[in-house]
Amino acid sequence: MTLDTLPLLALLAPLTAAVLIPVVGRHENLRESVTLIAAGSMVLMVLAMLPEILEGGRISITLLPLLPGGDLALRADAFGMIFALTASVLWLLNSVYSIGYMRALREHDQTRFFFCFAIAITAAMGIAFSANLVTLFVFYEILTLITYPLVVHVGTPEAMQAGRKYLAYLLGGGICLLAATVVTYTLTGTTEFIPGGFLAAGSGTALSLQVLFILFMAGFVKAAWMPFHAWLPAAMVAPTPVSAFLHAVAVVTAGVFGVVRVAGWVYGTDLMAALGLGTVLAIIASFTIITASLFALAEDNLKRRLAYSTVSQLSYILLGVSMLSTAGITGAMVHIPFHAFLKITLFFGAGAIIVGTGREAISDMRGIGQKMPVTAVMFAAAAAGICGLPPFCALFSKVFLSLGAVQAGELILLGVIIASSVLNVAYFFPIIYTMLIARPSDERTLDGIREAPLFMLIPIILTVIASIAFFFSPGMPFLDLSGIALAEINGGVLP
């Protein structure tokens, strides 16, 4: 077993699980073991690749000659590693959590649920490791389709409606991505990601390259940038582990991952700057950050508020890229894992509250912190983390982003970051207050509320611990990885 096959094996682990899950579907424990073993071994495989990557190496493997413009090829590099590491670790935790959640709520069709989950994570890993646009597109579409059954899992008319919306946006985006891929191939004859980009100013007219970028952005509608975000709050009808998966592990993250990939490995910062695409991106990102935060303020449903929070937070990454400066891009890259760890905690907490109380509206949550202390405290910690408070890792990404804004001389962007941080506090603090400090008008309503099962609590605690750990050791591994990735893009200069 050489290093080369590791990316493939990391994909095959969940895929094998996906094949086995329907086979052993009748025996719940066996089925869950399959999921956990696959998740665990996937984490191990990704970790096994880490040393090589940290030394600045790359691991490439070509699976199949697929199409002109791109074989089905995998390549693990530093940036892909950031996503892969985040996704694989969080999938492991999410699996543990899902088992607790699904069993506690006695959900139907659990086999289908875990089957789709396994394939979805395969696709997410494929996106992380894709070596070219075609491979990226292939896994992107698989991810879209396979998360659909997860989104509509409950099967109510409302869920079906949301599912249709989800599919319409994401398939539409997929079409645009395909078009963008094809056009890129026609312009350059390749779609292989090259650090610093392979599109050159001479590949096409400036206008065509600008239009192509818009096409790419439309393709990455998964990033939920406004005004094409509507699918994400709608998808909140899904079970909480799915929401966690959408927001933190794979889907939205995959969207922003794609944007960063295209910016750094297709266009390159110089071309982006020359074409004025940074400005376009900055406008989109700023608009999204502010508007989504305002939307979040107005939302009473906990999960939907978190959804808008995601929309807002992930645009930080776009914002970072738009600065086209070293610090900005670093901030963007590390914000992917840091945000993911914190946001998944929030969703886990929301899910635990649903399991423990059955409540989804924030106004109904007065005083539940008394009965569910662990959940509530962890939720509060993660919320504080997202707002950028120490000792949580998101502080670093925000610092880097602010630094980047200064570096780029765009004080407006700095203003956006600061304004949004204020808004973050504004929409998170009431939740914390309601849960921990406020008292319900009638104490009896809290009767019968119990802490969520252990299977759900452990992941929550672990993610919080992880985000604190990343605060104290920011370099390992994400900041280092982003440094390497940045060096690749910029041609070797470490920040």
Next chain:
Amino acid sequence: MILVIDFALLLFMIICALAAITVKDLLHATIILAAYSLIMTVLWAEMNAVDVAFTEATVGAGITTVLFVAAIARTRRRSGD
């Protein structure tokens, strides 16, 4: 001379064709069609296509007509148009 006969035959054929698709009685239409085929036979024989003419005489004017008559016998003789 032959030209005139030729032309007359062709003209007559067109009349037959128009009649065949306009008369309301299907049996009549069939018989007119048979006549059309027979004229066609004559025309082809005159154009030296003897084999084809022979075939048209037996198949077109013969078997086809019988088939039509048999089918009309089992369905309806009147036609709306």
Next chain:
Amino acid sequence: MNAVIAQLPVLILVVPIVGALLILLAGKVNRNFSYPVTLATISFQFAASLILLSAVMTGGTIHYYLGGWPPPMGIELVLDAFNSFVLVVILAMALLTAVWARQGAALDIPPEKTVPFFVVFQLLVTGLCGMTITGDIFNLYVFVEITSIAAYVLVASGRGARSLIAGFNYLVLGSIAAGFIVLGIGYLYVATGTLNMGELAAMLPASYGLATVHAAFLFLMIGFSIKVAFFPLHLWLPDAYTESPAVVTILIATATSKVTAYAMIRVIFSVFTPQYITESFPVTEVILIIAAIAIIAGAVLAIAQDNLKRMLAYSSISQMGYIMFAIGIANQIALEGGLLHIMAHAVMKGCLFMVAGMIIYRTGITGIHQMSGLSRTMPLTCAAFALAGASMIGIPPTIGFMSKYYLVLGAVEAGQYLAAAVLLIGSLLAAVYIWRVIEIMYFGDHHEGALHSGPEAPLSMLVPVLILAASCLLLGLFVDIPLEIIGPAVTLLLGGS
């Protein structure tokens, strides 16, 4: 052995003709004997087609002079990369359909009619093979007629009396089409004095300016367009696909329409030339516009249907638009996509129609709205539908995606951005009509699902469906294998060596 292989081009046609007679005679002894003979004959054809394909790929184009008379006096059979590929595809489909028909035929065909049914079925397959490999344009017409008559009758042979009307309408339009084809052939003969396709391609350029040649082109195009059911000449198709027996729908939707499309491409590119349609008689733009309308209109009409088979029928109209699209673009990549789509569409439509037939077989349901929760009682069938449906939408890495990718790539390369956009919108519309079914099957109301508790369809029906569903995926992943054949085929069509 070599002597046998040398005679295979004709044996692949004559053995099934004799086979059809044997089916009749065997069926006279005992009605149940006719099916095994059919299966054996089609298996032989399939095996022969594989041998021929490998022979063509290693040894180049095969010419077979019937009666030992070299063209232009005699008729020749020509096997090149293009048609041996099509031959393998349609015979594979015919074989799977025949396997499916073991129990599937009983669904619509009364037992006392099985013998003539299988005779006509075999004759249809034979006619298709003949259309594929003949190198003489009038011989092509003869095989078109064998195919057509068999197809009219098979469509009309359903239990439901409506199939008769569908069959009659098919016959009327098909006969008009056949008439136009004969006329076109006549004009070609008038212009050149030969009927051999190869010679026509060589001699026609001298008279490209003549109205006669243009008329020949137009008539052949109109004729074949009716037979393929290119929009807006598709009027016969929805009824024919919906009302005909399930087996027949599968065969016609996969094999017949593909071979007819093949014949059309053959006529455009190997009798006429790419130069003709781009320079002498520039029609590519028109074809492209019609194809775009077909793609969109077919898909929109499909969305409006509730009957599953009818929905798939309209989807076929839309999908055949993709092939027409490839003709309209007429560059290497787009044509590769078009030929790939011939295979892709055969595989996925075969799978989808088989599933539709199996649902009728087990539950009697035809309406999409009634299929809620079907995935519980027929999980494998529905999974096959989902996979083939995903291919139809064009989800990577299925074969349906590959062909569409090539088509889009070809369109972009030709600078036809608008056309590429139409293609992509078409696949989005495909998502709408396919997804509606998947949604109802998998996430529909579970209470109704308990009503029809029919188990999975029998194994002889399930196996072909699963093979086809798996092919949707595997052919997509290993798309370079068919492309190794398609690449040279397209080069051949575009006039290279």
Next chain:
Amino acid sequence: MIEDLFALFLSRYNYWMAIILMLIGLYALIAKQNLVKKIIGLNIFQTAIFLFYISFADVTGGTAPIYLPEGPGALYVNPLPHVLMLTAIVVGVSITAVALSLVVRIYQEYKVMDEDELLEVMRRP
């Protein structure tokens, strides 16, 4: 001028007549409601196409393509279209037979023979 037109007419009139017959047949095939009428139209259409073929096979002064005593040297009309049309005639009668049997079956099932009535039947659930 008039002579030219007349010459043109003389050299083409067979084709023209064949085309007119074709169009009559085609019209009946599409527009006539009665199914048997449609088949009659089909027959006219096909026969007209045959006439077209036979017309261009004709050679002024030629004889039927059966060897005269002088053998291949004599002037014969073109035999090839004759062969093609023999095939086509047989195909035509086959189609007619199938079409008529369909009509008989349709009549047995629905007791109607007109297209608009059939459309009515098709629309019925």
Next chain:
Amino acid sequence: MKKLALIAVLFIGIILFWAVEDMPAFGDPDAPANQYVAQMYIERTLPDIGIDNIVTAILASYRGFDTLGETVVIFTAGISVILLLRRGEQL
């Protein structure tokens, strides 16, 4: 329907009449149709096959495969009519 038919017929008619203008004159022995292959048949039938009727020679030998196909067409028609019309199981 009638209007549609008229338009279709008119369209086809225009193509047909347009095409006729470029066709060789009726009875022209030098037309390509009457020259190339046709002359070959006329010259070669006697030495090759040795029968008098050129049409039969082409029908049964040179283009014998067409004729086989047409026999199959007839056979198909026969079996088709049985499939459609005949009651019971007699074949």
Next chain:
Amino acid sequence: MRENVVIRTVSRLSIPFIQLFSLYVIVHGASGAGGGFQGGVVFAASFILMLIAFGLSGIRGRISEKGTMVLAATGVFIYAGIGLLCILFSGNYLAYAAIESALGIPHLHGLLIDLVEAGIGITVMAVMTSIILDFADKEGNIRD
């Protein structure tokens, strides 16, 4: 029924001649106008005449629906078989010259063509008869 007497008598007299004529047409195909189709159709015409004159019940003994398709198959088989025979004599399909040279008999061409024409004739005759029998209703009427 009474006016049928004339028809029946005339039919009885003419049917053998029609059939003889059809055989002549088939055989004459090589040298003059005629051939398999025409002969086959003429032969079928004799059966049609029979059908008209005697009705379906009247001809039960002479021709039956059951045998027709076997006969038709035989005709096709003769044709296809001769072609296959050519392959057996290591020529191309339908290459009569292969049989000629293999058997060493010159001028077999004409004979083989006659055989082929006979095959066509049998098929045409059988199929046409079969079709007409199917079209005739139970009483054998093909008239109003």
